[in-house]
Amino acid sequence: MHIAEGFLPPAHAIAWGVASAPFVVHGVRSLTREVREHPESTLLLGASGAFTFVLSALKLPSVTGSCSHPTGTGLGAILFRPPIMAVLGTITLLFQALLLAHGGLTTLGANVFSMAIVGPWAGYAVYRLLRRYDVPLMVAVFFGAFVADLSTYCVTSVQLALAFPDPSSGFLGALGKFGSIFAVTQIPLAVSEGLLTVIVMRLLVQSSKGELARLGVLLTKAGKSSTDEPEAVAR
Amino acid sequence: MSRNAKINALLLLAVAALAVLPLVLGLGDHKEEPFAGADAEAETAITEIEPDYEPWFSPLYEPPSGEIESALFALQAAIGAGVLAYYFGLRRGRRQGEERTAAALRGAPGED
Incomplete structure (x- = not known):
């Protein structure tokens, strides 16, 4: 999903940067508030x-005969809500843009928008929806991570199709082209990401029950309307 | 192996299978360059749609070779894996410590 450095026309690059900036600023605020109020969350x-x-960093082969990588943003979005992932995702993208020439500074806004904003929010929405209908935790976690991953690559396809509409078939033709490169390749990888996120969540349930209850991922025994754990309900 | 560990191992196995199957089945054989990165394919698609497009900015730093690039990718994965391992190790150690303290408090006070 990394749009390479210089591969978005300046107007698009600026527009995506402007669109992403408020989310990242809001995310930094949420992150500092979380760390200040709950220093034990830092770990x-x-x-x-x-x-x-x-x-x-894991580039995996896929059914289309090309390689791509998962995003890993679903887990943090489920644990700490999406605004925090806007920050953590941006840090990851900056690392790759500066050291690996993977993605870029001019395309950072667009890449942040897909991986650190839309992905986490879409995954979180699906997770919350499934949890509302009492779907088991791990099933909801799987689909949350799956959607966070896949939606990121769909957004990248849309971004590129907007910038480079096909001369004959227009936006939709280009969307089909970029979609087949990114979105189709990503389907099995999104399954992998869902499974890996479930593994980590299972380990967290074993090792960090208290933390998960505080974050509202694990419900307290009294159930949803528990009053002695107001935070678990507020989330 | 506990039931929990077995389930985790099966999940990992599924992830490994998803990664290995495209290679074993030769799903990249129809391509000139099998299993190239999707990001690079998108760049090619852009130049197909708009042959005149010139990237207007180039990376500030570019790894001088594929080896250096893969080293930096490995570094990224290693940092992440290290932090994750630290987290789970710390949690496990703390839990064991608490259990031991609780057991010691329950046991005879003179026991050392």
Whole structure:
């Protein structure tokens, strides 16, 4: 999903940067508030960022005969809500743009928009929806991570199709072209990301029950309307 | 192996299978350059749609070779994996410590 440096026309690059900036600023505020109010979260925040670091470095082969990588943003979005992932995702993208010539500074806004904003929000929405209908935690986590991953690549396809509409078939023709490169390749990888996120969540359930209850991922025994754990309900 | 560990191992196996199957089945054989990066394919598609397009900015730093690039990717994965391992190791150690303290408190006070 990394649009390479200089590969978006200046107007598009600026527009995506403007669109992403408020989300990242809001995310930085949420992150500092979370760390100030719950210093014990810092470790798990670090682990969520680390998960994104690992997964976005893993280039995996796919059924289309090309390689791509997962995003790892679903986990953090489910644990800490999407605004935090706008920051952690941006840090990952900056690392890759500056050191790996992967993505770029001019395309950072567009890449942040797909991987650090739309992906986490879409995944989080699906996760919350499934949880509302009492779908088991791990099933909801799987689909949350799956959607966070796949939606990121769909957004990238739209961004490129907007910037480079096909001369004969227009926006839709280009969308089909970029979609077949990105979105189709991504389907099995999104399944992998869903499974890996489930593994990490299972390990967290084993090791960090208290933390997950505070974040509202695990419900307290009294159930949804528990009053002695107001935070679990507020989330 | 506990039931939990077995389920995790099966999940990992599924991930590995998803990664290996495209290679084993030769799904990249129809391509000039099998299993190239999707990002690079998108760049090619852009130049197909708009042959005159010139990237107007180039990376500030570019790894001088494929080896350096893969080293930096490995570094990225290693940093992430290291932090994750630290987190889970710390949690496990803390939990064991708490259990041991609780057991010691329950046991005879003179026991050392």
